[in-house]
Amino acid sequence: MASNKAKMILEKDFKIAEIDKRVYGSFIEHLGRAVYGGIYEPGHPQADENGFRQDVIEMVKELQVPLVRYPGGNFVSGYNWEDGVGPVAERPRRLDLAWRTTETNEIGTNEFMKWAELANAEVNMAVNLGTRGIDAARNLVEYCNHPSGSYYSDLRISHGVKDPYKIKTWCLGNEMDGPWQIGHKTAAEYGRIAAEAAKVMKWVDPTIELVACGSSNRNMPTFAEWEATVLDHTYDHVEFISLHQYYGNRDNDVANYLALSLEMDDFIKSVISIADYIKAKKRSKKKINLAFDEWNVWYHSNEQDKKIEPWSIAPPQLEDIYNFEDALLVGCMLITMLKHADRLKIACLAQLVNVIAPIMTEENGTAWKQTIFYPFMHTSVFGRGVALNPIISSPKYDSKDFTDVPVLESTAVYNEEKEELTIFAVNRDLEEGLHLECDIRNFEGYQVIEHIVLENDDLKKTNSAQGTPVEPHTNGNAAIDGGLVTAMLPKLSWNVIRLAKK
Structure with a gap:
């Protein structure tokens, strides 16, 4: 049928930009069981000498996460970083007002930096611009990044860390526009303190x-x-x-849900426009880039979280159990971000372990992969290189909130060094497979090496510690003949078509 055919043209010269590896970043906040019971569980059979779960670290390495935002999130707006350094026995317990729990401060800056090193990730450190300000921000930069010979750098050395961390990326607070935020500010109030904090942080480093x-x-x-x-x-x-931005399928409308990445696309374009307007207004030559440092599906756990006992320590919070349709939307969101590789340089899947996360753990038990683990892993592992700008013609549909939704959501990444070309594609069709024809004549001598498919007849199917029925297979039928790649993309499926020069 002509209606379920899509065409795509890929050219080496149709480049968007080199993909910044930081778009495959993630996020760990002092929230729920992300830290305590997630990355850190001292009594666990898989815990190392630091108390870090090695099974979790191995899964993080599988995702190849290059950057992790820390320690929040809403948590950071009430956090005194000094509480989390020095002898653990002397650290205070604090009421975390953001999530109404008790923070033991057993894990702090140095412990987390150690974990990140073990997980092969850099840290995107956030400073508190809610209850704190310029002074605490500059002191934290000095503690983390100054070599020695000053109060805070020598304090770090006295805590057993001789070499500076050289943390590159820093967040100036979190969601300061939100009335729920500790120290909520108007745009002008936040803009002023952020500018002044930025100045002194950069004077230090x-x-x-x-x-x-x-x-x-x-x-x-x-x-x-x-x-x-x-x-x-x-x-x-x-x-x-x-x-x-977080999305959810609250109305159980799959066609509309899978189209939400169009809204994400529009959001990104809008912020680029605003940044460029200020650039024009200031007659500046400088370009501001984007950090999509919180994104995911989040709605499954909302009701459960209302029942949490206040001031408990690391209770299960925001533990969304993701189903198959969530994995499809996450795939669409990843493709959307790659389409903006010229301006979107950082992104953090929120979050990494237990809290709206691809990785879940059981206390004293196993760690397991949620449905969303797979599209994130595939994109992170195979989506390194240059984002291409494909020419796509696809059937379209209308949904409750969107018109002209492409049935095919797709993009491609060219890794010139490895001589690899990867096509990422979601078929949004609820009823039938989509026949894809992709012209890659510009890529002479390339062959299909793998066609990975994530599909399931039950959109609501979830994984658990007892088993992972939602897993990808490599039985896709992509083939190449005379520079034309053909593939049948099953209905409602995530696809990764990998090609390489023979």
Whole structure:
């Protein structure tokens, strides 16, 4: 049938940009069981001498996460970083007002930096601009990045860390536009303190890169005006503006749910426009890039979280159990971000372990992979190189909130060094497979080496510690003949077609 055919043309010269590996970043907040019971469980059979679960570290390495945002999130806006350094026995217990739990401070800056090193990840460190400000921010940079010979660098050395961490990327607070945020500010108030904090942080270490807070989500009443005002204040001092967005299928409308990545696309374009407006206004030659440092599906656990006992320690919070359709949307979101590789340089899947996460753990038990683990892993592992700009013709459909939704959501990445070409594709069709024809005549001598497919007849199917029925297979039928790749993409499926020069 002509209706379920899609065509694609890929050319080596149709480049968007080199993909910054940091778009495959993630996030660990002091929230729920992300830290305690997630990455850190001292009594666990798989725990190392630091108390870190090695089974979790191995899964993080499988995802090849290059950057992890820490320690929040809402948590950071009430966090005194000094509580988490020095002898563990002397650290105070604090009420975490963000999530109404008790923070033991057993894990702090140095422990987390150690974990990140073991997981082959760099840290995207956030500073508290809620209850704290300029002074605490500059002191933390000094503690982490200054070699020696000053109060805070020598304090770090006295805590057993001789060499500076040289943390490159720093977040200037978190979601400061949100009334739920500790120390919530207007755009002007936040813009001023962010600019002043940025100045002194860079005076301590001029090599760092800074992320200013954008809106908490696109539906905030202050969206756009917030970005414009904040950038007006901070433009000369920061490299990035942040975006946050979570989606959910609350109405159980699959066609509409899988189209939400179009909204994400529009959100990204809008923020680029605002940043470029401020660039024009300031007659600046500098370009502000984007950090989508919180993104995921989040809605399954909302009701459960209302029942948590206040001030407990590391209770299960935000433990969404993802189903197959969630993995499809996550795939669409990843493809959307790659389409903006020229401006989107950092992204953090929120979060990494137990809390709205691809990896789940059982106390004293196993670690297992959620459905969303797979599209994230495939994109991170095979999506390194140059994002290409494919010419696509696809059937379209209309849904409740969207018109002209392409049935084929797709992009491609060219790794010139490895002579590899990877096509990522989601078939959004609820009823039938999609016949894909992709012209790659420009890639002479390339052969199909693998066609990975994630599919399931039950959209609501989930994985668990007892088994992972939602797993990819490599039985896709992609083939190449005379520079034309053909493949049948099963209905409602995530596909990775890998080609390499023979």
